[in-house]
Amino acid sequence: MSKKALGIDIGGTKIYSAIIDENGNFLSEISRNSTPKTLNGIVETLKKIIKENEDKIDVVAFSTAGAVNLENNKVISSTGNLPEGYRTIDFTSLSKQPVFVENDANCAAWAEYKIGAAKNQDNNITITLGTGVGGGVIVNGKLMKGKSGAAGEMHFKMSLEKTRKCTCGAWxxxxxxxSGRGLELTAEDILNKKLTTYEIIEGYNQKKPKYYDIMETWQKNIAQGIVGLCDIFDPDCIVLSGSLAQFVEVKPIEEYVSSEIVTTPTKIYRASAGNYSGMIGAALLGIEKISG
Ligand SMILES: [Zn+2]
Incomplete structure (x- = not known):
């Protein structure tokens, strides 16, 4: 019997959910709920979603912000714009079915590996470019979790100058x-004014002066980090995912990276597992876990 998961993607503004099979196909409509602003509100919303579906599925699989522990049932690091206390949620208590939780970027990476741009490539890294940056690392066909579960977080140093303070507190x-925030800071450096990511991309599309430099600098920064990742992990490919990936020019980054790295050339792809890759990846990982 083929197994089914209730995939639930908990984002800062929306909670998406759907029933997904072991091949990553949707077996239901995707339902959308606004993310409540309170911890209690989130728990109640999740319970409601689960209650409506849990008799039809074999596992409840969450994709969430924040690093997730090795037991895949608890968030162990900060979670951006989700409410205070989010880390205290014991996800296993929300359903009578088995529950599986994984970091959203790790889920996206798994979806790209199983059904997307990195399919059949056993060594790959997915970088999610959005308001922040997430990462998921697949080594020899396995999702790298590290000693605590937090592997693949993209908080390594780009400089020692103490120029920009990161959301994690480090420089x-x-x-x-x-990230999108990084793009905004680059625009501020170059134009001396505050702009949103959207305004920057619009200005670039309208070929306004200096906006090319902003996008170019941002993409150089993206590429520079990829060089380090490629030298460490020697991946078959790097996948660029997330809401900002569509604005990145993949080929120049691939050429730059391949000219800089000490290993053989690495392919760079744009993600192809779709907008719901987090939910799909969580479902595939969750089904794999209960199938032993
Ligand atoms: Zn950081």
């Missing part, structure tokens, strides 16, 4: 250069 992490 000059990859995230504060390669």
């Amino acid at each position: 000059d992490c990859y995230e504060i250069y390669a």
